[in-house]
């Protein structure tokens with residue numbers, strides 16, 4: 001069982017969000033998972049150009065580190081997303097990665113995987129950012145097992161409770177993967193979204209050749 005943590009704070013080792021990503025990975029490790037951490041700020045990931053070449057060819061025209069991160073995501077059974085709250089949203093580093101994965105969303109490439117989200121903030125935007133990250137994983141087809149966050153502006157010690165929660169979240173993530181736990185509500189929302197993308201891809205099958213072929217090869221169309 002492999003679990004990948006992705007932190008998107010630009011603050012490297014000083015990132016408080018990193019502490020939570022690492023706590024999730026520690027919890028998962030304690031349940032026997034093999035873990036890996038990706039620090040997005042250390043990578044060269046360029047903005048999506050919106051050219052839609054990936055829809056047709058299955059390959060991005062940009063030659064940068066996104067493909068390496070995506071391979072790790074595809075290789076993992078579980079994915080932990082971490083972002084601090086930046087103006088009530090995720091960091092530009094994470095959003096840049098997210099925008100590059102529209103093709104993967106259309107193809108529902110993370111169906112069968114599990115994930116979760118962690119954040120830190122001064123005071124606001126925690127639920128918005130956690131919901132966004134888990135929703136993004138759902139959009140890719142993965143189910144999410146929970147979240148952990150802390151507002152630490154006024155009370156830096158609030159990180160401690162969040163670390164405990166994040167550690168437990170890591171255990172939950174690993175347990176869910178090992179037991180193939182079902183999340184009925186999310187699964188039905190994912191199925192509904194999948195049906196939408198099936199129609200969309202079919203309607204655009206000439207222009208979005210790669211996506212149509214992907215759905216056909218999977219036997220989903």
Ligand SMILES: Cc1cc2nc3c(=O)[nH]c(=O)nc-3n(C[C@H](O)[C@H](O)[C@H](O)COP(=O)(O)O)c2cc1C
Nearest residue numbers: 009015016017084085086087088120121122123124
């Ligand atoms: C550009 C910027 C925007 C921020 N926006 C918010 C915000 O909207 N709400 C909030 O409560 N904290 C905000 N913060 C504070 C960070 O979310 C907080 O310091 C967080 O713990 C940083 O995480 P990190 O150490 O992992 O980078 C912002 C900080 C920066 C630098």
